[in-house]
Amino acid sequence: MGITARGTGLLVAAVLLLGAGFRFGYPELTVLGAAAGVAVAVAVLSAAWRPRLQVRRQADPDRVARGEPAAMTLTVRNVGRLRSASLLAADRCGDQVVPVPVLRLRPGADTTVGYEVPTARRGVVPVGPLRVTRRDPLGLVVVARSYGDSVPVWVHPKIHPLRAVPTGAGRSLDGRVDAVPHGSITFDSLREYVVGDELRRVHWRTSARVGELMVRENVDTSLPRIVVLLDNRLAAHPQRVRGVAESFEAACEAAASVVTAAVREDLPVTLLFVAAPDDLAEASTAATHHGPAGLGGTEVHGAGADGAGDGGPTGPLDRLAAVSLSDEGTLEAAAARLRRDRLGDTLVVLTGPGGRDDLGHVGALRGAYPSVVVGVFGATEPTPPGTGGLLVVDAADGAAFAAEWDGVRRW
Template sequence: MKRLRGITSRGAGVAGAAVLLLTAGFRFGYPDLALLGAAAVAALACGVVFAIWRPRLGVERVADPDRVARGEAARMTLTVRNTSRLRAANLVAVDRCGGGSVPVPLLRLRPGSDTTVDYPVPTTRRGVVPVGPLRVTRTDPLGLLTLSRTYGETATVWVHPRIHLLRAVPAGMARSLDGHIDKVPHGTITFDSLREYVVGDELRRVHWRSSAKVGELMVREQLDTSEPTIVVLLDDRASAHPGRDPESFEIACEAAASVVAAAVREDLPVTLHLVSGRARGPFLDVLTEAAPGDGDLEATVRSLRQSRLGDTLVYLTGPGGRADLGTVSALRGPYAVVIAGLLGDRGATPVAAGSGVIVIEAESGEQFAGAWDGVRGW
């Protein structure tokens, strides 16, 4: 619990008047002035006693749900219990919700009883919405002093970008062994690493030469390289999304979330990268926190070329990234399929596809999904 104390402008005036009246009264022998000064001091003392009373409250909050897509409904249930043994609480508290506040009336809340308030959480914008803590402010009847205290912890509601249904999924260079992807022939099982033998492992997988060197059985770990992998690169540079609160970046986040969701639905490996750095944590949470900033596209392209994390690259950028499509096209060699999404560039001249790069231009997330499904010959 945190405390925030403050004297109001009226209280400051009364305190100043008290000093002047007491000084004048005692120094020049005016008892009436001294009496007025003493009354002002008494008023301040009573204000302190009134405002300093601390209500003992227990606060619990539950978000339902705590992760939603942009525009979906989310509610916060706040339960406040009076844990005092003697005095009833008669207060009006305020609960912080994002950039606004919600009044929470605590009228005649008897000791041991509780009250519950349920209110919607704004989800019109993508981002992390902090909710809480509960703030209780007490002011004395004369308005001389105020004392604010906060109760409870802060809850978080994650407003994810919208996900649009993508029916088509790039096949990449190889297909999985279960036959879901059939664009090209089967891939292969290749060596990945060595590990210690575990009871039940097949003896034909034992690497005898390494086992002889180490002194214990070592087993080959193998990797199925036949499964296509999608790499999503979100351009989060401020230069790629000009303007304040750029709409193009919101569209790019929606497109990235849609591609990730489509890959997960088809049980295909997918990775998410930002130009500013590799995504760490759940991908939808990363996209929720993402914001335009600094980044080096050329360095990111070099890293992706060297590491070759998959066979399909999806690059999503805004109007400012139009001139960088040539830089991204250099990945056409290491990645069999390169798709560039140019988003939010209204009224611009369409980009001619070149260097084997598939270019999708869209002014909204819905338009991106339609254009994506309309691509032929991944």
């Protein structure tokens, strides 16, 4: 509760009038001072009345890609039984304030307001709570209260369809093999013996039946694992416009596209961040547990040397919506962890123009990962060829990355 400038002036006048009336014996001044004091007291009692309001929100949808439309429907109902509510209300939507008409809202009646949620920037847009302001008829006292909860709207990176998906060192023929991360040997077919085949692979029963040596052909049946490392260091994305690093936004779009393509092909994929900022952990707590449809089983981690930020109940697209640039973490520490853990056989590193000087640490991972692809976004000049022997894709944005990705002939 706060008193306005008018109320403050009237309260000061009441004190002065009462003091002068009693001091000099002027009953008229005393009456005026008492009337002013009573007016302030009545204003306080009038503004202190708390209307009973019920607030409901409906986001349609509550998860969208960057730039796609999203609408919020707000319903305010007066659940009181005696008085109509005549209030000033505003709803918070990100950095915007949306006025809500709650004038002469009769008992049992409701009002509905719909407005667009800004989705031009990737991130979590908090909507609410409803801020209700009540004033007395004379404008002496103002009281502001909050109603309802805050509802997040997740603005995910835009997903660009990828036709090509790295298959790694081996393609699974009969399902996922979680117990053997580096593959297992499974019988596939029989073929004729050629010089150099091991005799222990000869299938003697079939050889006796057909009259010539037949050899078992074995294949690696484990699913290839794709590891996506997103460089979210401030140093990797130095160019910013109005606080937004477009190279980082493009890298997020590329990461979302690769993860979605891997899930579509039913391939295990791990999403890593070079730095694990604090707001990412907070966003994971506020997010829902099921995540986007079809992505709940994808692993999401932070790639710091100490493993901070590992796990979490959110899906990868929620994490990409919540992750931001950070000063913590180094690409050298992330590469050391990738070399130690060997999380997969295909490594995709996505960085900005400031990360090209650290690609030597990524090139050192070629012995641990048979296939290493590096995406560099926002660079004014193409990456010099032969950088550590890596396959480098230079792209201005996520759409250009998708086009270059599908044009890669070897992994």
